[in-house]
Amino acid sequence: MLLIYCPHCCEYRDEEEFSYSGEAHISRPTKPESLSDEEWGDYLFFRKNPKGIHHEMWCHSVGCRQFFNVTRNTLSYEILETYKVGSQPKVSGGDQ
Amino acid sequence: MKRYSGFSLFSNALSYHENWQKVWRKPTPKKVYDVVVVGGGGHGLATAYYLATVHGITNVAVVEKGYLGGGNTARNTTIIRSNYLWDEAAQLYELALKLWEGLSQELNYNVMFSQRGVLNLGHNLQDMRDIERRVNANRLNGIDGEVVSPQRIKEIAPLINISPDCRYPILGASWQPRGGTARHDAVAWGYARGADALGVDMIQQTEVTGIRRKDGAVVGVETTNGFIGARKVACVTAGNSGVVAAMAGLRLPVESRPLQALVSEPVKPCLDTVVMSNAVHGYVSQSDKGDLVIGAGVDSYNGYGQRGSFHVIEHTLQAICELFPAFSRVQMNRQWGGVVDTCPDACPIISKTSVQGLYFNCGWGTGGFKATPGSGYVFADTVANDRPHPIAAPFTIDRFNSGALIDEHGAAGVAH
Numbered sequence: 001m002l003l004i005y006c007p008h009c010c011e012y013r014d015e016e017e018f019s020y021s022g023e024a025h026i027s028r029p030t031k032p033e034s035l036s037d038e039e040w041g042d043y044l045f046f047r048k049n050p051k052g053i054h055h056e057m058w059c060h061s062v063g064c065r066q067f068f069n070v071t072r073n074t075l076s077y078e079i080l081e082t083y084k085v086g087s088q089p090k091v092s093g094g095d096q
Numbered sequence: 097m098k099r100y101s102g103f104s105l106f107s108n109a110l111s112y113h114e115n116w117q118k119v120w121r122k123p124t125p126k127k128v129y130d131v132v133v134v135g136g137g138g139h140g141l142a143t144a145y146y147l148a149t150v151h152g153i154t155n156v157a158v159v160e161k162g163y164l165g166g167g168n169t170a171r172n173t174t175i176i177r178s179n180y181l182w183d184e185a186a187q188l189y190e191l192a193l194k195l196w197e198g199l200s201q202e203l204n205y206n207v208m209f210s211q212r213g214v215l216n217l218g219h220n221l222q223d224m225r226d227i228e229r230r231v232n233a234n235r236l237n238g239i240d241g242e243v244v245s246p247q248r249i250k251e252i253a254p255l256i257n258i259s260p261d262c263r264y265p266i267l268g269a270s271w272q273p274r275g276g277t278a279r280h281d282a283v284a285w286g287y288a289r290g291a292d293a294l295g296v297d298m299i300q301q302t303e304v305t306g307i308r309r310k311d312g313a314v315v316g317v318e319t320t321n322g323f324i325g326a327r328k329v330a331c332v333t334a335g336n337s338g339v340v341a342a343m344a345g346l347r348l349p350v351e352s353r354p355l356q357a358l359v360s361e362p363v364k365p366c367l368d369t370v371v372m373s374n375a376v377h378g379y380v381s382q383s384d385k386g387d388l389v390i391g392a393g394v395d396s397y398n399g400y401g402q403r404g405s406f407h408v409i410e411h412t413l414q415a416i417c418e419l420f421p422a423f424s425r426v427q428m429n430r431q432w433g434g435v436v437d438t439c440p441d442a443c444p445i446i447s448k449t450s451v452q453g454l455y456f457n458c459g460w461g462t463g464g465f466k467a468t469p470g471s472g473y474v475f476a477d478t479v480a481n482d483r484p485h486p487i488a489a490p491f492t493i494d495r496f497n498s499g500a501l502i503d504e505h506g507a508a509g510v511a512h
Contacts, residue, residue: 001405001406001407002405015405015407016407019396020396020397022351037497037498037499038497040497041349041496041497041498041499042497044440044496045349045440045496046347046348046349046496047349047351049338049339049348049350049351049352049398049437050338051336051338051339051352051400054398056397056398072397074352074398074399074400074401075399075400075401076401077399077401
C-alpha cells in the first residue's frame, strides 16, 4: 500500500484516493498532422517501462482532483518525491 | 527419454521409485546455438519444444534466470478458453485450445487439462449485448459457445447467487464448455522434458544481461555465466520484456504491472467449472486439490515487485462473496503476484524486430497461460522461418504504428 504525498493538499494520503495516469512529461505534439506514423504511434503507445526510477502522473481523484507527478522506484515502490505538473523532478534515474 | 506409462509406474515401484530418470539434463552451455530462447516459462519452453519437433531445430538453449516455470507460469490461475471477439485473436487462442486438447498425449506428460467449461457472467444489459455479440462471433469462427440463462448458470454452478435483488444481479453468461483449467507446472515441465529429450539445453540460474549485436544482427547473449553465441535470439520474458528489449536498444509498447491471485484452504468439491465476471471483477475455480483459486485484479500502476496492492484483493473478494455467498466463510491460504506486460490493445506481440535474428513474444498481459501451446507453436514457426506465422501475422509490433490494433479489452476483460 502506497502512502502518497499530494503536493496540492500537502498531506500524505492512502493510494486508494489516487488514480494512476501513466508516464509523466509527455507533451502532445503541437502539429499531429505533420507527424509520421512512427512518431504518432510512438506518442500514443510507446511508454517508458523502467525497472527502477519512473516519473509518472497521478491524480488525487477523490481528494483535490488535481494532477501531479511522482518519482517512484518501480521495483522497491519507494516514492522519492512528488511535484506539481510543470516543474521538473529532482531525482532522475537515467533513460531506462 | 523413458516414456511414462502404467508399466513404468509399476516397474519403478519395484525399486521404491528411486530410479526414475531425471526429467531433464543439467547441461553446460555450448559455445554457440542456432536459437537461444530467453526465458524458461511455459511460452519459452513451448517455443523450444516446437522448434525441435516441428522444425527440426534442436541446437537450442533455453536460458532462464531462475528455475523453469518459476515466473508467471507458476503464478497464474490456470484458466483456459478461446472465446475472444476478433477473428485474429480467436484464431490464435483457438489454435492453443486445440493443442491443449491433445497435449497430455503428445508430451506423454499429464498436464491435467480439464475441460470443465468457463462461464463469463453478465450483470447488466450492456454486458449481455456484448456477450451475445461475442458468442455469435465465436460461433462464426467455429468456436463453441452459447448464451445461457441464470437458471442454467445455477445448474452449472449451484452455489452461485442468481437472486435478482443483489447489488449486481446475474442476467446471464457466455458458456464455453471446451474451456477449463490445466496444471500450470506440468505444462512447463512437460514441454521442458519433451524439448530436453530432443537435445534442447535447459540452462537455469543464468540471467541474460545483454544482447550482443554485430552489423545490425544478433550474435549472442551476455549472461551471468558468460557469453553464449546464438544465430537467433527469441525473447519470451513476460514482465521483463521491456528490460530485455532495452538491451538491444528497442522499445516495446508494453507496461509491466503486478497481477495478483490467491488460493483458499482446500475444501470439498463445490465448484466444477470456472466462473469469471468482468463487471464485479473476479474469477474463481476449484483446483483438483480442493482449494479455491481466486483471481484478483492488476495494479493500476507500473511495478516490478512480484506482489500487489492489498485493496485489489479486497475488491476481488468482495466480488467473489457477492457471487458465492457461501465462500465468505472460507479462509484464504496464500496470496502472490506476478509481473505481466500489458499491451495497449490487450493482445500479444509476436514479432520480428528491427534487429536481424531477434524476435519477441510478449505483451500477453493478464491472460497468457491459456495460449501457452499456441504461442509457442506460432512463435517457433516465426523464428524458424524468419517471417510471421500466418496466425501471428496480425500481432507484429508494426500494428502500433499502422493503427491495425486488435482491441480485445472486452474479451480479455477481467484481468486473469
